[in-house]
Amino acid sequence: MSGAEKYKYERIADDVDHLIQCGAFKPGDRIPSVREMSRQRDVSISTVLQAYYLLEARGLILARPRSGFYVRRDLPSDLPEPEISSPAADPTQVSMQELISRVVHTETRRPDLIQLGVAHPNPSLAATQELNRTMASVARRMGDAGGLYDYPPGCEKLRIQIAKRSLTAGCSLAPDDIIITSGCSEAVSFCLRAACQPGDTVAIESPICFDTLRCLDVLDLKALEIPTHPREGISLDALRFAIEHNQVSACLTISNFNNPLGSCIPDEKKRELVALLTEHEIPLIENDIFGELYFGDSRPSVAKAYDREGLVMLCSSFSKSLCPAYRVGWVVPGRYHSAVEWLKYTSSLAAPTLSEYAIAEFMSGGGYDPYLRRTRRSYERNVAAMSQAVRRFFPEGGSTQSPTKLTRPSGGFVLWVELPESVDSLVLYKRALEAGIAITPGYLFSATDQYRNFIRLNAANWSDDAEKAVERLGRHIARMA
Amino acid sequence: MSGAEKYKYERIADDVDHLIQCGAFKPGDRIPSVREMSRQRDVSISTVLQAYYLLEARGLILARPRSGFYVRRDLPSDLPEPEISSPAADPTQVSMQELISRVVHTETRRPDLIQLGVAHPNPSLAATQELNRTMASVARRMGDAGGLYDYPPGCEKLRIQIAKRSLTAGCSLAPDDIIITSGCSEAVSFCLRAACQPGDTVAIESPICFDTLRCLDVLDLKALEIPTHPREGISLDALRFAIEHNQVSACLTISNFNNPLGSCIPDEKKRELVALLTEHEIPLIENDIFGELYFGDSRPSVAKAYDREGLVMLCSSFSKSLCPAYRVGWVVPGRYHSAVEWLKYTSSLAAPTLSEYAIAEFMSGGGYDPYLRRTRRSYERNVAAMSQAVRRFFPEGGSTQSPTKLTRPSGGFVLWVELPESVDSLVLYKRALEAGIAITPGYLFSATDQYRNFIRLNAANWSDDAEKAVERLGRHIARMA
Numbered sequence: 033m034s035g036a037e038k039y040k041y042e043r044i045a046d047d048v049d050h051l052i053q054c055g056a057f058k059p060g061d062r063i064p065s066v067r068e069m070s071r072q073r074d075v076s077i078s079t080v081l082q083a084y085y086l087l088e089a090r091g092l093i094l095a096r097p098r099s100g101f102y103v104r105r106d107l108p109s110d111l112p113e114p115e116i117s118s119p120a121a122d123p124t125q126v127s128m129q130e131l132i133s134r135v136v137h138t139e140t141r142r143p144d145l146i147q148l149g150v151a152h153p154n155p156s157l158a159a160t161q162e163l164n165r166t167m168a169s170v171a172r173r174m175g176d177a178g179g180l181y182d183y184p185p186g187c188e189k190l191r192i193q194i195a196k197r198s199l200t201a202g203c204s205l206a207p208d209d210i211i212i213t214s215g216c217s218e219a220v221s222f223c224l225r226a227a228c229q230p231g232d233t234v235a236i237e238s239p240i241c242f243d244t245l246r247c248l249d250v251l252d253l254k255a256l257e258i259p260t261h262p263r264e265g266i267s268l269d270a271l272r273f274a275i276e277h278n279q280v281s282a283c284l285t286i287s288n289f290n291n292p293l294g295s296c297i298p299d300e301k302k303r304e305l306v307a308l309l310t311e312h313e314i315p316l317i318e319n320d321i322f323g324e325l326y327f328g329d330s331r332p333s334v335a336k337a338y339d340r341e342g343l344v345m346l347c348s349s350f351s352k353s354l355c356p357a358y359r360v361g362w363v364v365p366g367r368y369h370s371a372v373e374w375l376k377y378t379s380s381l382a383a384p385t386l387s388e389y390a391i392a393e394f395m396s397g398g399g400y401d402p403y404l405r406r407t408r409r410s411y412e413r414n415v416a417a418m419s420q421a422v423r424r425f426f427p428e429g430g431s432t433q434s435p436t437k438l439t440r441p442s443g444g445f446v447l448w449v450e451l452p453e454s455v456d457s458l459v460l461y462k463r464a465l466e467a468g469i470a471i472t473p474g475y476l477f478s479a480t481d482q483y484r485n486f487i488r489l490n491a492a493n494w495s496d497d498a499e500k501a502v503e504r505l506g507r508h509i510a511r512m513a
Numbered sequence: 514m515s516g517a518e519k520y521k522y523e524r525i526a527d528d529v530d531h532l533i534q535c536g537a538f539k540p541g542d543r544i545p546s547v548r549e550m551s552r553q554r555d556v557s558i559s560t561v562l563q564a565y566y567l568l569e570a571r572g573l574i575l576a577r578p579r580s581g582f583y584v585r586r587d588l589p590s591d592l593p594e595p596e597i598s599s600p601a602a603d604p605t606q607v608s609m610q611e612l613i614s615r616v617v618h619t620e621t622r623r624p625d626l627i628q629l630g631v632a633h634p635n636p637s638l639a640a641t642q643e644l645n646r647t648m649a650s651v652a653r654r655m656g657d658a659g660g661l662y663d664y665p666p667g668c669e670k671l672r673i674q675i676a677k678r679s680l681t682a683g684c685s686l687a688p689d690d691i692i693i694t695s696g697c698s699e700a701v702s703f704c705l706r707a708a709c710q711p712g713d714t715v716a717i718e719s720p721i722c723f724d725t726l727r728c729l730d731v732l733d734l735k736a737l738e739i740p741t742h743p744r745e746g747i748s749l750d751a752l753r754f755a756i757e758h759n760q761v762s763a764c765l766t767i768s769n770f771n772n773p774l775g776s777c778i779p780d781e782k783k784r785e786l787v788a789l790l791t792e793h794e795i796p797l798i799e800n801d802i803f804g805e806l807y808f809g810d811s812r813p814s815v816a817k818a819y820d821r822e823g824l825v826m827l828c829s830s831f832s833k834s835l836c837p838a839y840r841v842g843w844v845v846p847g848r849y850h851s852a853v854e855w856l857k858y859t860s861s862l863a864a865p866t867l868s869e870y871a872i873a874e875f876m877s878g879g880g881y882d883p884y885l886r887r888t889r890r891s892y893e894r895n896v897a898a899m900s901q902a903v904r905r906f907f908p909e910g911g912s913t914q915s916p917t918k919l920t921r922p923s924g925g926f927v928l929w930v931e932l933p934e935s936v937d938s939l940v941l942y943k944r945a946l947e948a949g950i951a952i953t954p955g956y957l958f959s960a961t962d963q964y965r966n967f968i969r970l971n972a973a974n975w976s977d978d979a980e981k982a983v984e985r986l987g988r989h990i991a992r993m994a
């Protein structure tokens with residue numbers, strides 16, 4: 033056999049070996065037939081057979097007469113024994129990127145944890161099942177037309193529904209003002225790219241959700257953190273001072289129910305905010321992702337409602353109010369419309385057609401408002417219950433010790449808790465995990481390590497177990513305080 | 514009535530007026546009830562009534578007793594009369610952005626046109642209906658679990674399917690090598706952002722699909738266009754020269770069935786390409802979106818198969834081979850894995866869950882290969898038939914005139930046609946549109962105006978009408994030649 037021939041069959045054997053080792057082919061799976069593999073890799077039948085014999089010799093596959101080659105169910109255990117455990121280093125040494133990955137990634141997929149961490153809506157409160165039924169029906173009806181996507185600005189039916197709904201937020205957007213995006217993150221990212229150059233400074237509410245901070249970081253933008261009132265949002269005095277003493281290229285707020293604060297900028301203050309920024313020709317990137325989840329009688333307006341110069345870029349999505357998995361958001365970029373549309377076109381082209389149509393149909397079918405009313409009530413109840421539990425179980429403070437402080441959100445589903453100063457939220461995060469509880473450490477909500485003794489708690493999934501978890505957290509905190 | 518009160522009701526009236534004028538509320542639609550509006554806008558019932566009376570006075574809405582307010586079916590026609598037509602200026606003066614928007618946007622949604630332009634797959638050949646049935650079934654089955662998304666790298670089930678399939682392209686990717694993206698555009702965009710800084714130079718095959726050029730432009734990257742053989746892809750000699758005389762940060766090829774050339778880099782040449790780039794530590798961004806649509810006996814390999822240093826970043830999607838509307842692509846970023854994963858996380862978070870699961874299930878269910886076999890045969894037939902028609906109807910050239918030249922693609926579904934030198938493809942594009950035919954002018958495939966007398970034709974939707982369209986095009990070209 034020539035060297036080239038030997039190389040070929042070993043190469044095929046190694047490739048299949050790799051796919052078995054990494055679990056792509058599982059015990060009992062049929063691997064491609066000799067004929068298929070010969071055609072796929074453009075080699076002779078005998079080369080493939082050589083490869084498969086080699087895999088048999090390695091104890092990885094076996095032949096079943098007249099059926100083919102299968103991955104053995106008794107794969108040789110060449111996995112090494114676990115080594116002596118080496119616990120993670122001091123958690124404060126974890127890089128921000130690694131920490132975020134851990135928080136959002138590993139822990140959200142661990143059903144064994146009580147989830148008080150990542151700010152996902154409650155899966156059983158989300159409209160997933162209703163929406164999926166609509167999706168199934170749309171998928172069956174659309175035929176070949178469902179195969180193509182709508183280029184930016186995206187599905188008109190959906191933009192009409194969003195435009196109609198803008199009335200409730202004090203606007204009267206036209207469908208053509210709106211561009212559909214892959215969720216609110218993409219909308220915010222496009223606005224930052226349209227309004228800023230690398231190296232620019234963006235004034236932001238502080239604390240603010242870490243997705244925003246990471247997005248600024250990746251785009252090489254500087255965050256200028258502005259003091260923010262726990263109920264009334266960004267401080268206009270501080271913002272004015274910041275603008276007058278810095279070259280600020282954009283301002284970013286979560287006007288309604290800031291994540292994690294739950295603050296909501298009052299309407300009159302929104303008007304002043306827009307006036308202040310307009311005076312300095314600074315665009316406002318407004319994230320309204322929680323806007324529909326208000327506890328009061330009416331939806332708070334958006335700052336966009338007071339925008340006469342096209343300087344407010346309104347970003348939102350259905351991820352908190354309806355269902356995260358559909359990945360449908362939108363942006364109203366004002367005077368940056370054509371820049372943002374072009375970014376969408378060159379970055380990810382289009383939103384998934386069926387998701388767009390399913391949501392449009394769900395909204396026009398009249399189910400959205402009753403659903404939202406139910407959901408708001410549930411979140412309001414859950415936030416109240418969790419607040420109650422925090423008051424009951426977290427340290428009240430004393431002569432030598434600062435008390436626990438707690439936000440009073442008027443919408444959304446997260447709480448922001450200031451712990452006694454001696455409590456390091458990363459240490460608490462780690463101890464909580466060991467106790468089966470996921471929380472989000474305050475470190476993640478600032479670019480400048482402002483909130484080391486804060487944690488964010490998600491009240492969306494309130495339950496008896498969650499209550500017990502808050503009690504256990506309280507005991508850990510008391511010991512650390 | 515106070516001034517503030519007057520302001521409020523006029524504001525509401527203007528907002529609803531706007532929504533009627535822009536078509537969000539259509540004739541016959543019910544507008545929000547007085548009570549709803551009062552709650553939504555946090556104003557008194559009488560303020561809303563004032564607003565609605567004003568809208569009645571403007572002739573826009575009417576009240577129906579015990580039912581509500583409706584948009585009039587006989588809206589006042591205050592639309593201005595059309596003005597004297599002003600035909601578009603010389604088409605060569607259209608900006609590239611505007612031209613692309615026209616080509617891809619306006620024309621794809623015009624069912625009156627014969628579509629030989631945008632490189633979409635044939636909607637009735639695409640697996641849309643089969644896939645939508647799978648989607649409907651997945652949507653019904655997933656329950657609340659379908660409401661959350663998988664953080665990057667994305668749905669594991671789907672990554673396993675993609676990993677298994679990589680065998681046919683000469684690789685043995687592990688599921689963990691793969692990151693799911695919103696289509697191939699996003700994958701390419703992330704690779705460019707991970708490997709390059711603004712101002713950097715990227716060596717690309719020329720001609721190349723305009724999406725790539727626009728993406729480079731938006732990211733402030735320079736395109737260095739490398740001569741490309743119509744059957745064998747990028748010229749290695751030219752690439753070597755370019756690398757040795759320029760600071761090249763990345764190279765980008767559509768290795769299998771370049772769009773628009775249809776060229777396919779032979780396996781041995783792919784190996785040399787990777788060796789050349791590895792020697793200079795230059796990453797290769799490989800777009801393999803057409804790779805499954807080969808006409809020969811076996812799938813061509815990808816350059817990634819020869820990558821030992823993690824320098825090849827393989828990008829692909831299901832948009833050409835399965836269905837564009839699902840917006841699911843992937844990237845295998847090699848040593849840039851963590852940078853690309855982080856870009857996905859901070860840019861658009863996740864792909865739509867149901868799309869991911871539906872495709873994974875379609876692939877594991879065994880329907881994908883039979884579907885691909887049918888589709889490849891259809892495209893091969895359509896490309897042959899269109900080539901035949903071009904040969905028959907386009908000018909052959911003569912003593913004073915250069916002949917039509919035509920690519921011989923061995924996969925994909927587009928043809929690249931060089932017309933007699935005197936033919937300006939933008940003028941032809943305009944005349945073709947007037948004659949009801951969409952084509953893509955060659956201008957769009959170069960950053961340096963290389964291809965003014967070229968056009969791209971999409972053979973995917975071949976039909977009798979398409980044949981007549983090619984005949985008509987031929988007559989226009991003959992007149993312009």
